Amino acid sequence: xxxxxxxxxxxxxxxxxxxxxxxxxxxxxxxxxxxxxxxxxxxxxxxxxxxxxxxxxxxxxxxxxxxxxxxxxxxxxxxxxxxxxxxxxxxxxxxxxxxxxxxxxxxxxxxxxxxxxxxxxxxxxxxxxxxxxxxxxxxxxxxxxxxxxxxxxxxxxxxxxxxxxxxxxxxxxxxxxxxxxxxxxxxxxxxxxxxxxxxxxxxxxxxxxxxxxxxxxxxxxxxxxxxxxxxxxxxxxxxxxxxxxxxxxxxxxxxxxxxxxxxxxxxxxxxxxxxxxxxxxxxxxx
Numbered sequence: 546x547x548x549x550x551x552x553x554x555x556x557x558x559x560x561x562x563x564x565x566x567x568x569x570x571x572x573x574x575x576x577x578x579x580x581x582x583x584x585x586x587x588x589x590x591x592x593x594x595x596x597x598x599x600x601x602x603x604x605x606x607x608x609x610x611x612x613x614x615x616x617x618x619x620x621x622x623x624x625x626x627x628x629x630x631x632x633x634x635x636x637x638x639x640x641x642x643x644x645x646x647x648x649x650x651x652x653x654x655x656x657x658x659x660x661x662x663x664x665x666x667x668x669x670x671x672x673x674x675x676x677x678x679x680x681x682x683x684x685x686x687x688x689x690x691x692x693x694x695x696x697x698x699x700x701x702x703x704x705x706x707x708x709x710x711x712x713x714x715x716x717x718x719x720x721x722x723x724x725x726x727x728x729x730x731x732x733x734x735x736x737x738x739x740x741x742x743x744x745x746x747x748x749x750x751x752x753x754x755x756x757x758x759x760x761x762x763x764x765x766x767x768x769x770x771x772x773x774x775x776x777x778x779x780x781x782x783x784x785x786x787x788x789x790x791x792x793x794x795x796x797x798x799x800x801x802x803x804x805x806x807x808x809x810x811x812x813x814x815x816x817x818x819x820x821x822x823x824x825x826x827x828x829x830x831x
Contacts, residue, residue, distance in 0.1 A: 549667030556663045567663045574644025580700035581605035584796045587637040593828040597759045606643040608697035640665045672798040678719035679805040683709045687731045687754040709734035725754040730780045736795030737761040740788035741816045750777040761794045767823035790814035
């Protein structure tokens with residue numbers, strides 16, 4: 546089932562209207578989960594950091610031993626060909642994807658050079674600036690590199706995210722604030738996270754248990770240039786309970802304010818609003 550509407554699919558060298566079939570029952574990606582993807586956004590005629598997202602999907606493929614077959618530059622060009630099929634004001638989610646077609650060693654290791662590739666475009670509106678969420682804890686945690694391919698944006702990681710999110714929703718919250726294996730805050734079930742205390746901005750230090758996102762890095766750069774102090778450090782759940790503001794950072798919505806964490810309430814504060822303003826200013830000037 547698609548997330549959005551008005552879908553376009555690039556597959557086998559051409560753009561197609563609709564959600565076309567791209568994977569076979571015997572593809573390695575179908576039965577062993579060797580799939581990677583990335584997500585960029587098109588809105589207001591812009592596709593911020595599109596090249597960075599295309600480059601990352603190639604790195605993700607390599608992490609899963611899938612051979613990348615499309616250069617970053619060609620991927621960007623293909624994506625723009627598809628985006629020109631939409632009206633300029635349409636908000637679109639851009640999802641390039643790879644999967645392994647065949648198995649090599651014992652059928653488990655992906656066969657070198659046997660790669661499927663597609664780009665899926667889905668019309669998904671951008672969230673309003675004041676659309677917020679709430680957070681709770683979860684008994685599930687982020688894995689480590691020794692047990693999972695956390696250095697990739699891989700489909701096989703998302704069942705763990707899904708059970709975090711399902712647990713949070715069952716408790717009446719919008720998302721889960723997730724710990725790493727040592728019990729320190731890593732991210733949420735769907736995105737990176739920031740907190741604000743006494744006018745300074747904090748985010749969990751990248752420790753190879755979660756992807757330090759492209760949009761996360763963009764916020765850090767924008768806020769630093771605007772004169773705010775940004776700290777990457779080990780953060781606890783108590784740090785977030787003591788925060789003045791909390792917001793999520795992800796490609797889908799860019800900035801999502803948090804108004805509650807397990808009974809601790811926050812206002813949508815000036816730094817959260819400024820992060821969104823700065824992102825939009827940067828996107829229109831890049």
